[in-house]
Amino acid sequence: xxxxxxxxxxxxxxxxxxxxxxxxxxxxxxxxxxxxxxxxxxxxxxxxxxxxxxxxxxxxxxxxxxxxxxxxxxxxxxxxxxxxxxxxxxxxxxxxxxxxxxxxxxxxxxxxxxxxxxxxxxxxxxxxxxxxxxxxxxxxxxxxxxxxxxxxxxxxxxxxxxxxxxxxxxxxxxxx
Numbered sequence: 419x420x421x422x423x424x425x426x427x428x429x430x431x432x433x434x435x436x437x438x439x440x441x442x443x444x445x446x447x448x449x450x451x452x453x454x455x456x457x458x459x460x461x462x463x464x465x466x467x468x469x470x471x472x473x474x475x476x477x478x479x480x481x482x483x484x485x486x487x488x489x490x491x492x493x494x495x496x497x498x499x500x501x502x503x504x505x506x507x508x509x510x511x512x513x514x515x516x517x518x519x520x521x522x523x524x525x526x527x528x529x530x531x532x533x534x535x536x537x538x539x540x541x542x543x544x545x546x547x548x549x550x551x552x553x554x555x556x557x558x559x560x561x562x563x564x565x566x567x568x569x570x571x572x573x574x575x576x577x578x579x580x581x582x583x584x585x586x587x588x589x590x591x592x593x594x
Contacts, residue, residue, distance in 0.1 A: 492540030
């Protein structure tokens with residue numbers, strides 16, 4: 419029996435039977451809110467955890483993030499055959515996580531081995547090398563080291579309090 423979204427919203431769903439815990443958990447992971455993911459995991463009844471292997475697989479990603487096991491995050495992502503509903507979210511997270519790890523490498527390293535970069539980026543050494551070369555890094559084939567190219571940091575312009583005051587006065591004038 420397929421319920422419409424409107425009727426589910428109006429009537430609710432039986433919390434422990436049909437709630438999409440895996441998607442809920444992955445949502446917290448996607449927005450980098452690992453604390454909320456942990457609290458959600460702890461609040462899920464054991465019977466639900468035992469009956470939903472995809473939920474357990476999603477939590478494996480959360481555990482790897484919590485332990486800062488960067489390569490393990492990618493292993494957890496690739497180590498499960500995700501359902502179509504969650505595959506999009508997992509793929510999006512994987513891409514976002516790779517970007518975060520790349521930014522981490524930029525901020526933390528001036529040189530890094532190809533092997534270590536590949537682990538951080540969840541790629542083969544060849545794919546990681548090609549990825550970072552497209553970002554302007556250089557490679558020393560003899561030492562198998564990558565030289566990080568720092569990218570220009572775009573800073574948000576701080577709003578001058580005087581400008582904010584003038585804007586407030588202008589909007590106030592328009593409204594009254």
